[in-house]
Amino acid sequence: MTRKTALSLLSAVVGLACAAETDGGPSEEMLDPASCEECHPQHYRQWLGSMHAYAADDPIFLAMNARGQRETGGALGDFCVRCHAPVAVALGKTTDGLNLDELPQAMKGVTCYFCHNVESIGGTHNNPIKLALDGVMRGQYGDPVPNPFHDAAYAPEMDDNVLASGDMCGSCHDIVNNHEVHLERTYAEWVSSFYDDPSPDDPALKNYYANTCTGCHMPGSNSPIADFDGVQTRRLRDHSMVGVDLALTDFPDAELGPALVEEQRVLMEEQRAPAVCAGLCVRPADGGGTDVVVWLHNEAAGHYWPSGAAQDRRAWVQLEAFDGEAPVVTTGVVANDESIDAAELLDPTLWMFRDRGLGVDGQPASMFWDIADIESNLLPVAAEAGLKYDKTTWRERSWHVDGPVDRAVMQVNLRPIPFELVDELAEEELYDAAAIKARIPTYTVSATQIEWTPETAQMTDLEGACVMSASCFCAISMECGACECGE
Numbered sequence: 459m460t461r462k463t464a465l466s467l468l469s470a471v472v473g474l475a476c477a478a479e480t481d482g483g484p485s486e487e488m489l490d491p492a493s494c495e496e497c498h499p500q501h502y503r504q505w506l507g508s509m510h511a512y513a514a515d516d517p518i519f520l521a522m523n524a525r526g527q528r529e530t531g532g533a534l535g536d537f538c539v540r541c542h543a544p545v546a547v548a549l550g551k552t553t554d555g556l557n558l559d560e561l562p563q564a565m566k567g568v569t570c571y572f573c574h575n576v577e578s579i580g581g582t583h584n585n586p587i588k589l590a591l592d593g594v595m596r597g598q599y600g601d602p603v604p605n606p607f608h609d610a611a612y613a614p615e616m617d618d619n620v621l622a623s624g625d626m627c628g629s630c631h632d633i634v635n636n637h638e639v640h641l642e643r644t645y646a647e648w649v650s651s652f653y654d655d656p657s658p659d660d661p662a663l664k665n666y667y668a669n670t671c672t673g674c675h676m677p678g679s680n681s682p683i684a685d686f687d688g689v690q691t692r693r694l695r696d697h698s699m700v701g702v703d704l705a706l707t708d709f710p711d712a713e714l715g716p717a718l719v720e721e722q723r724v725l726m727e728e729q730r731a732p733a734v735c736a737g738l739c740v741r742p743a744d745g746g747g748t749d750v751v752v753w754l755h756n757e758a759a760g761h762y763w764p765s766g767a768a769q770d771r772r773a774w775v776q777l778e779a780f781d782g783e784a785p786v787v788t789t790g791v792v793a794n795d796e797s798i799d800a801a802e803l804l805d806p807t808l809w810m811f812r813d814r815g816l817g818v819d820g821q822p823a824s825m826f827w828d829i830a831d832i833e834s835n836l837l838p839v840a841a842e843a844g845l846k847y848d849k850t851t852w853r854e855r856s857w858h859v860d861g862p863v864d865r866a867v868m869q870v871n872l873r874p875i876p877f878e879l880v881d882e883l884a885e886e887e888l889y890d891a892a893a894i895k896a897r898i899p900t901y902t903v904s905a906t907q908i909e910w911t912p913e914t915a916q917m918t919d920l921e922g923a924c925v926m927s928a929s930c931f932c933a934i935s936m937e938c939g940a941c942e943c944g945e
C-alpha cells in the first residue's frame with residue numbers, strides 16, 4: 459500500500475469556445491446542475507437523488523453546523539461547508555454555512571460543477587480540491603463531441619483507469635478535526651487496502667486489485683452519455699452513488715423526493731448484498747453447555763464496514779437461539795422505532811460496530827468538534843486480496859448457553875443515525891425530531907440473514923457445525939491458515 463504518483467495536472471482542452479464562461483469565472487448556468495439536465499438527463503436525476511445533491515439541505519447537517527458555530531464561537535468556520543457546499547465556499551458565498559438558506563440551490567451540495575471542474579488535489583483529507591473556475595468540464599474522455607454549452611477535457615483525476623483518481627473522491631471522504639482526530643477515514647482505509655494496489659501480473663489476481671471509488675460506486679452501462687447530435691455509445695456511469703444515508707426530508711420536493719428515495723433504496727440493497735459475510739456455528743462448549751458463535755467478515759466494501767461517518771453509524775448483530783420453543787439467547791432484537799443505544803445499555807452482550815467518540819474529558823462525545831479521541835471496532839478491509847483465507851480480518855464472538863441449542867437465527871442490522879443525535883440536535887429548532895426519526899431507515903443486511911439447524915449446518919473440523927451466508931467467499935470452516943478460497 460504505497461502511495462504513488464502525483465497526478466499529472468496537464469489536460470488537453472478540446473471543444474468549442476467557452477460559451478458558458480464569463481470573465482469573472484463560471485457563469486450562473488454553468489454552476490447550476492439544472493442546466494445539465496437538458497443534455498445529461500440520466501446523470502441529473504441520479505445525482506439529484508444522491509447525498510451529494512442533498513448535502514447542504516440535510517437537516518442534521520444544518521443543525522449540527524449551527525450548533526458547532528455557536529459552541530465554538532465561530533471557530534468552526536468553513537470546516538463543514540467546505541465539503542457540504544464546496545462551490546459556495548470556493549466562490550466566497552459563505553464562510554460558515556449559516557446563510558445557506560439565502561443562497562441559490564446551485565450553491566448547495568456537491569454539484570456537477572464541483573467534481574467536473576477539479577484542477578488539482580492538494581492533500582488527503584478535509585477537501586483539498588482546487589477548482590479551475592473555468593468553463594471546462596473535466597472527464598475521462600479525450601475526444602468529446604463538441605457542444606455549444608461547455609468545453610470538455612480529459613483529466614486523470616476523473617479517469618478510473620488511473621488508480622490515483624480515488625484521491626478526488628477520497629480527499630473529501632476523509633476528515634481530520636480540530637483535535638487532529640481522524641474522524642472519517644474512508645480514503646485512508648481504501649489506501650491501506652489491496653484495492654488501492656496496482657493489478658499484479660498474475661491474471662488470477664487481476665480482478666481483485668486496482669478498484670477505485672468510482673469503480674465500485676459508479677457502475678457503468680453502455681449508452682450515449684449526452685442527448686446530443688453525433689454522440690455515440692460510450693460508458694455511462696451511475697451518479698446515484700449510494701451509501702447508507704437516505705434523504706430524511708422531501709428533498710428536492712414532495713413529488714420527486716419519495717421517488718428518488720425509492721430508487722436509492724433499490725441500488726443500496728444491490729450494493730450491500732455482497733458487502734458482509736456471516737457465519738453461524740453451534741458447538742459444545744469446553745466445560746459443558748453450548749457455544750453459539752457468530753463470524754463476520756467485510757467481503758466487498760473497499761474500506762472498513764461501516765465506514766465514513768462511523769461515529770453516527772449503528773451496525774449490530776441480532777441473534778436468537780432456541781432450545782425447542784424456549785429462547786436461550788436473545789440479543790440485538792430492536793424494533794425499527796426503538797433506540798439501539800438504549801438496548802445496548804441493557805444488554806452487555808450486544809455486538810455493535812461503530813466508532814465511539816470521546817471528548818477531552820474521556821466522556822462520550824457525538825459532535826465533530828468535541829471528539830478528541832475515537833474507539834473503533836469496524837470490520838476491517840483486507841490489505842491483501844482475499845484469495846487466501848486470512849483470519850485476521852474476521853471478527854468472532856460467542857454466546858454461552860448452559861443447555862443444548864437446536865435452532866438459531868441471526869442477521870446484521872444497520873441504522874445510519876441514532877435517534878439520540880436527532881433529539882440532541884432538535885434543540886436547534888430547525889426540524890421536527892419525531893418526523894425525522896420516523897424517516898430514519900433500519901436495514902437488514904440481507905445476506906447475513908441465516909438460520910442454523912442441525913440439518914442445515916455443515917460439520918467443520920475446528921468451528922463445530924456451521925451455516926454461512928451466500929455472500930461468503932472463504933469458508934470459516936477452513937482448518938488451515940492459508941487455504942485457497944472461492945473454489
Ligand code: HEC
Nearest residue numbers: 491494498501502505568569570573597598616683694695
Ligand atoms: C461526486 C463527484 C461527481 C458529481 C457530483 C458529478 N459527477 Fe459526473 N462524473 C464523476 C466521475 C468520477 C465520472 C467518471 C469520469 C468520466 O467518465 O468523466 C463522471 C462522469 C460524468 C460524465 C461522463 C460520462 C459518464 O457517465 O461517465 C458526464 C456527462 C457527467 N459525469 C455529468 C455529470 C452531471 C451532469 C452531474 C450533475 C448532475 C455530475 N456529473 C455530477 C463525478 C461526479
Ligand code: HEC
Nearest residue numbers: 494497570595596597598599602603605607610611684686
Ligand atoms: C447542449 C448540451 C449539453 C449541456 C447543456 C451539457 N453538456 Fe456535457 N456534454 C455534452 C456533449 C455533447 C458531450 C460529449 C459527449 C460525447 O462525446 O460522447 C458532453 C460531455 C460531458 C462530459 C464528459 C467530458 C469528457 O471529456 O470526458 C462531462 C463531464 C459533462 N459533459 C458535464 C456536463 C455538466 C456538468 C453540465 C452542466 C453544467 C453539462 N455537461 C451540460 C453536451 C452537453
Ligand code: HEC
Nearest residue numbers: 509513516541542544568627630671675699700701702703
Ligand atoms: C466536495 C467533497 C466530496 C467529493 C469530491 C465527493 N464526495 Fe461523496 N459525499 C460528500 C458529502 C458531503 C456526502 C454526504 C452528504 C450528506 O449525507 O449530508 C457524500 C456522500 C457520498 C456517498 C453516500 C454516503 C452515504 O452514507 O449515504 C457516497 C457513496 C459518496 N459520497 C461517494 C463519492 C464518490 C464515489 C466520489 C468521487 C466520484 C465522491 N463521493 C466525491 C462529499 C464529497
Ligand code: HEC
Nearest residue numbers: 628631645648669670671674701730733759760764765766
Ligand atoms: C471494492 C468496492 C468498493 C470500493 C473500491 C469503494 N467502496 Fe465504498 N462501499 C462499497 C460497498 C459495498 C459499500 C456498502 C456498504 C453497505 O451499505 O453496507 C460502500 C459504502 C460506502 C460509503 C458509505 C459508508 C458508511 O458506512 O457510511 C461511502 C461514503 C463510500 N463507500 C465511499 C467510498 C469512497 C470515497 C471510496 C474510495 C476511496 C470507496 N467507497 C471505495 C464498496 C466499495
Ligand code: HEC
Nearest residue numbers: 518519522523537538541584585630631765766767770826
Ligand atoms: C472533508 C469533508 C467533510 C467535512 C469537513 C465535513 N463533512 Fe459531513 N460528510 C462528509 C462525507 C463524505 C459524508 C458522508 C459520509 C458517509 O456516509 O460515510 C458526510 C456526512 C455527513 C452527515 C450525514 C451522515 C451522518 O453523520 O449523520 C452529516 C449530518 C454531516 N456530514 C455533518 C457535518 C458537519 C456538521 C460537519 C462540520 C462539523 C461536517 N459534516 C464536516 C464530508 C465532510
